[in-house]
Amino acid sequence: MWPGAKAAxxxxxxxxxxxxxEASERIAIASYPFRDFVAxxxxxxxxxxKLELKDFAAHLAEKFNIRKIEPWSEHFRSxxxxxxxxLRAAVQKVGGMIVNIAVDGEHSPYAADxxxxxxxxxxxxxxxxxxxxxxxxxxxTNMPKAHDSEPDVARAAESLSRVVEYAETKSVVVNLExxxxxxxxxxxxxxxxxxVNSPWLHALPDFANSLSARPAPYAYDGIKQMFxxxxxxxxxxxxxxxxxxxxVHVDMAKxxxxxxxxxxxxxxxxxxxxxxxxxxxxxxxIETTLRYLS
Numbered sequence: 561m562w563p564g565a566k567a568a569x570x571x572x573x574x575x576x577x578x579x580x581x582e583a584s585e586r587i588a589i590a591s592y593p594f595r596d597f598v599a600x601x602x603x604x605x606x607x608x609x610k611l612e613l614k615d616f617a618a619h620l621a622e623k624f625n626i627r628k629i630e631p632w633s634e635h636f637r638s639x640x641x642x643x644x645x646x647l648r649a650a651v652q653k654v655g656g657m658i659v660n661i662a663v664d665g666e667h668s669p670y671a672a673d674x675x676x677x678x679x680x681x682x683x684x685x686x687x688x689x690x691x692x693x694x695x696x697x698x699x700x701t702n703m704p705k706a707h708d709s710e711p712d713v714a715r716a717a718e719s720l721s722r723v724v725e726y727a728e729t730k731s732v733v734v735n736l737e738x739x740x741x742x743x744x745x746x747x748x749x750x751x752x753x754x755x756v757n758s759p760w761l762h763a764l765p766d767f768a769n770s771l772s773a774r775p776a777p778y779a780y781d782g783i784k785q786m787f788x789x790x791x792x793x794x795x796x797x798x799x800x801x802x803x804x805x806x807x808v809h810v811d812m813a814k815x816x817x818x819x820x821x822x823x824x825x826x827x828x829x830x831x832x833x834x835x836x837x838x839x840x841x842x843x844x845x846i847e848t849t850l851r852y853l854s
Contacts (some may be wrong), residue, residue, distance in 0.1 A: 574759035588628035593838040617656035627656035668706035669719035696794035698733035735764040741773035746782030750778035763789035768797035787822035816852035835838040
């Protein structure tokens with residue numbers, strides 16, 4: 561276990577992350593929007609000229625003066641101990657921090673097939689271990705659609721309970737995001753979190769994902785429910801394309817109003833995810849976030 565992890569952000573029974581109060585220190589930047597610039601797990605950075613994940617925090621410090629990052633699982637070269645130690649050291653060298661790991665897997669935790677559920681559990685546990693190694697207080701694990709079942713709260717809760725029980729022993733918070741509109745609907749996620757009923761399982765509210773898939777009243781109510789169950793990480797977006805390619809714009813004043821109403825004190829990860837330059841889009845998100853958090 562990473563030395564000092566429990567002392568840093570946990571008591572014996574629940575997380576206790578000391579979030580910064582200054583608006584600029586609450587901002588992180590996700591690596592996902594920069595997937596055209598950061599080498600993937602199967603890519604060759606030397607051949608493509610793309611950035612290695614270990615250099616991402618230094619790159620952001622130079623571009624945006626932001627040193628907190630939320631790396632995407634596909635940007636990790638491996639989960640080998642040496643690689644993870646190098647990543648952690650590189651982030652710490654620039655005074656940075658990994659605030660969350662956005663983890664995407666292929667197996668559904670609510671599948672009717674028990675073997676697939678077990679694969680999903682094992683996958684999430686591996687990333688809990690990775691979070692410990694790089695000094696991240698949390699992961700976001702995803703819930704892909706099952707091929708043999710509609711979303712099922714009972715089966716998902718049983719799977720996530722096993723993940724969360726393991727994560728608690730490592731002092732790592734597990735987050736669920738309103739991402740896929742079928743398997744990660746905000747109402748479904750909230751029901752699941754309530755059923756598991758653990759201080760180590762929380763929501764990761766995304767400003768735009770539900771809005772691009774559902775009517776605005778439903779989406780904003782879902783975001784509110786998500787923030788009422790959030791703890792340490794949310795995704796800030798101003799817009800996103802729907803499944804027809806139409807860009808849906810977020811009411812930022814409304815979304816940040818919900819964030820404040822629910823007394824959210826965690827990190828805000830900039831996740832520009834629409835057509836255009838992610839550098840310009842991220843800079844705009846930072847400016848907007850600072851305005852509303854200050």
